[in-house]
Amino acid sequence: xxxxxxxxxxxTVSEGASLELRCxxxxxxxxxxxxxxxxxxxxxQLLLKYFSGDTLVQGIKGFEAEFKRSQSSFNLRKxxxxxxxxxxxFCAVGARSxxxxxxxxxxxGTQLTVLP
Amino acid sequence: DTGVSQNPRHxxxxxxxxxxxxxxxxxxxxxxxxxRQTLGQGPEFLTYFQNEAQLEKSRLLSDRFSAERPKGSFSxxxxxxxxxxxxxMYLCASSSTRRDSSYEQYFGPGTRLTxx
Numbered sequence: 001x002x003x004x005x006x007x008x009x010x011x012t013v014s015e016g017a018s019l020e021l022r023c024x025x026x027x028x029x030x031x032x033x034x035x036x037x038x039x040x041x042x043x044x045q046l047l048l049k050y051f052s053g054d055t056l057v058q059g060i061k062g063f064e065a066e067f068k069r070s071q072s073s074f075n076l077r078k079x080x081x082x083x084x085x086x087x088x089x090f091c092a093v094g095a096r097s098x099x100x101x102x103x104x105x106x107x108x109g110t111q112l113t114v115l116p
Numbered sequence: 117d118t119g120v121s122q123n124p125r126h127x128x129x130x131x132x133x134x135x136x137x138x139x140x141x142x143x144x145x146x147x148x149x150x151x152r153q154t155l156g157q158g159p160e161f162l163t164y165f166q167n168e169a170q171l172e173k174s175r176l177l178s179d180r181f182s183a184e185r186p187k188g189s190f191s192x193x194x195x196x197x198x199x200x201x202x203x204x205m206y207l208c209a210s211s212s213t214r215r216d217s218s219y220e221q222y223f224g225p226g227t228r229l230t231x232x
Binding site for chain 2: 103
């Protein structure tokens with residue numbers, strides 16, 4: 001069974017600073033990988049995904065993530081954080097399996113606070 | 117594309133009462149998922165439909181929980197004899213069956229259940 005670890009429960013950065021949120025996964029093969037963002041009281045919005053090919057993927061709102069197979073990681077980055085980026089971020093993994101439910105397994109999330 | 121919608125957004129109920137939530141997926145999506153999210157955690161998979169067929173259920177889905185998708189469009193999730201431990205955000209997601217896109221799940225805003 002797959003699992004996801006987000007080691008940082010809470011991260012605080014100043015507006016304009018760079019950001020990196022860590023995600024490590026456990027899965028026997030190359031998984032599908034996702035980052036979602038959740039604002040208070042809201043559902044999850046898909047930021048970006050990795051299926052195959054280029055290991056550096058671009059997403060919405062200026063975010064990018066890099067898949068590193070050797071480290072089983074899929075860290076999320078943004079060069080310059082905006083106050084509106086304050087939210088909770090979830091990394092998720094989907095198993096590559098035909099005929100399966102293809103449900104996602106989520107990490108426990110990283111809460112991002114942005115200081116003015 | 118109006119997105120995934122869920123009703124009600126909030127539900128407060130007394131222990132022992134039954135509650136029902138509704139999810140309307142994105143219109144062309146025939147895969148539908150229910151997840152549960154408790155405070156400080158990522159969403160956890162509950163169950164999955166492809167069209168009207170319920171194809172997978174998590175061990176989290178006790179006998180008090182039942183889900184339906186009668187015509188392959190909207191879905192309902194019913195909890196009977198609610199317990200305080202059922203208090204959570206219930207999230208619905210949908211995806212298409214197009215190759216690779218079937219892993220992209222789009223989430224609704226959720227129904228927050230409080231059992232008193």
